[in-house]
Amino acid sequence: MKKRAVLSLIAAGAMVASLAACSGGSGDSGSGEGGGAIIGVAMPTKSSERWIADGNAVKKALEDQGYKVDLQYAEDDIPTQVSQIENMITKGAEALIVASIDGTTLTNILADAKDAEIPVIAYDRLLMDTEDVDYYATFDNQLVGNQQAWSVLNGLGLTELDGTPIEGAPAGPFNIELFAGSLDDNNAFFFFNGAMEIFQPFIDNGTLVVKSGQTTIEQAATLRWDGETAQSRMEDLLTANYSDNSKVNAVLSPYDGISRGIIGALTDAGYTTGEGWPIISGQDAEIDSVKAINNGEQYATIFKDTRELAKKAAGMAIAALNGDTVETNDDSTYNNNKKDVPSYLLEPVIVVKDNIQKELIDTGYWTEKEVNG
Numbered sequence: 203m204k205k206r207a208v209l210s211l212i213a214a215g216a217m218v219a220s221l222a223a224c225s226g227g228s229g230d231s232g233s234g235e236g237g238g239a240i241i242g243v244a245m246p247t248k249s250s251e252r253w254i255a256d257g258n259a260v261k262k263a264l265e266d267q268g269y270k271v272d273l274q275y276a277e278d279d280i281p282t283q284v285s286q287i288e289n290m291i292t293k294g295a296e297a298l299i300v301a302s303i304d305g306t307t308l309t310n311i312l313a314d315a316k317d318a319e320i321p322v323i324a325y326d327r328l329l330m331d332t333e334d335v336d337y338y339a340t341f342d343n344q345l346v347g348n349q350q351a352w353s354v355l356n357g358l359g360l361t362e363l364d365g366t367p368i369e370g371a372p373a374g375p376f377n378i379e380l381f382a383g384s385l386d387d388n389n390a391f392f393f394f395n396g397a398m399e400i401f402q403p404f405i406d407n408g409t410l411v412v413k414s415g416q417t418t419i420e421q422a423a424t425l426r427w428d429g430e431t432a433q434s435r436m437e438d439l440l441t442a443n444y445s446d447n448s449k450v451n452a453v454l455s456p457y458d459g460i461s462r463g464i465i466g467a468l469t470d471a472g473y474t475t476g477e478g479w480p481i482i483s484g485q486d487a488e489i490d491s492v493k494a495i496n497n498g499e500q501y502a503t504i505f506k507d508t509r510e511l512a513k514k515a516a517g518m519a520i521a522a523l524n525g526d527t528v529e530t531n532d533d534s535t536y537n538n539n540k541k542d543v544p545s546y547l548l549e550p551v552i553v554v555k556d557n558i559q560k561e562l563i564d565t566g567y568w569t570e571k572e573v574n575g
């Protein structure tokens with residue numbers, strides 16, 4: 203980055219170089235080091251530790267390149283997020299990195315960013331219904347959904363973690379209940395559809411039975427990914443469908459915070475870990491859920507290395523504001539109802555008890571002490 207910018211300065215000639223020097227070398231002057239230019243980073247909430255880790259990692263990646271960072275959390279309140287972004291624009295941010303609360307609510311403020319020629323990177327969650335988003339950094343969200351389903355099937359002894367059928371697998375039937383994320387988050391659809399495309403043949407042949415009959419994303423949704431909301435839906439599902447001495451054998455959960463709500467409801471209903479405890483999926487490798495995997499309450503989580511996502515998004519923002527080529531690897535999957543948003547997708551990883559050490563501790567994501575202490 204630095205080298206490229208220096209070369210372009212040389213190519214542009216001494217006059218331009220000296221002008222750039224006089225201007226104090228702001229981010230888009232091509233100094234290659236941020237030179238104090240501000241980049242605004244809008245995050246949804248501190249109530250989930252993944253977003254705290256994301257925010258810190260993006261901030262560090264940008265500061266390492268000499269940028270100033272205006273990092274804001276909106277505590278899942280949409281007007282707060284809108285005014286935070288407004289402030290960033292007013293304060294002269296030269297690029298925006300936005301993880302939205304509700305991807306459809308930022309259209310007006312993003313139009314203001316466009317008018318001010320500020321490039322916008324959607325972070326993890328797609329910004330919907332707007333032309334005014336330039337790039338998208340995320341994980342392969344359909345694959346996340348596939349992996350959540352495979353982890354459940356693996357826990358039931360039906361497939362390997364990559365979905366390969368296990369010979370002599372039990373015939374079932376297994377009772378399963380389904381949870382989805384927040385309907386205002388485009389990712390929720392990718393996760394749920396990705397899981398259902400894997401489950402459907404098992405539902406069709408009777409191996410999996412959704413006893414409640416609640417199989418649509420609208421029925422399974424959890425507003426704002428809230429654990430307590432999930433807990434009370436799980437309580438209702440148990441009361442309405444499992445009061446006849448039948449047991450739920452598996453629960454599809456799209457996020458660790460939701461999994462913890464489900465675990466709470468099961469415990470309150472008298473389920474105990476060990477035999478007869480359901481297989482539960484998750485996402486984000488939050489520390490409490492990694493511990494829950496270790497002690498057998500949760501079967502799996504999907505690890506998305508936020509450090510990598512942060513680096514990618516920071517790199518995209520810097521390249522975009524400097525007019526450099528922004529690297530993408532999927533320009534056709536993520537349509538936001540206005541356009542296909544050029545995207546960079548990272549690879550998620552399934553974590554079960556056996557690979558906590560390799561994926562989470564050896565990579566430094568969590569320390570041994572955090573996991574086992």
Ligand code: BGC
Nearest residue numbers: 250327387389427457485486
């Ligand atoms: C993210 C997930 C996260 C969820 C709840 C989604 O947009 O992709 O990683 O679990 O939001 O915060």
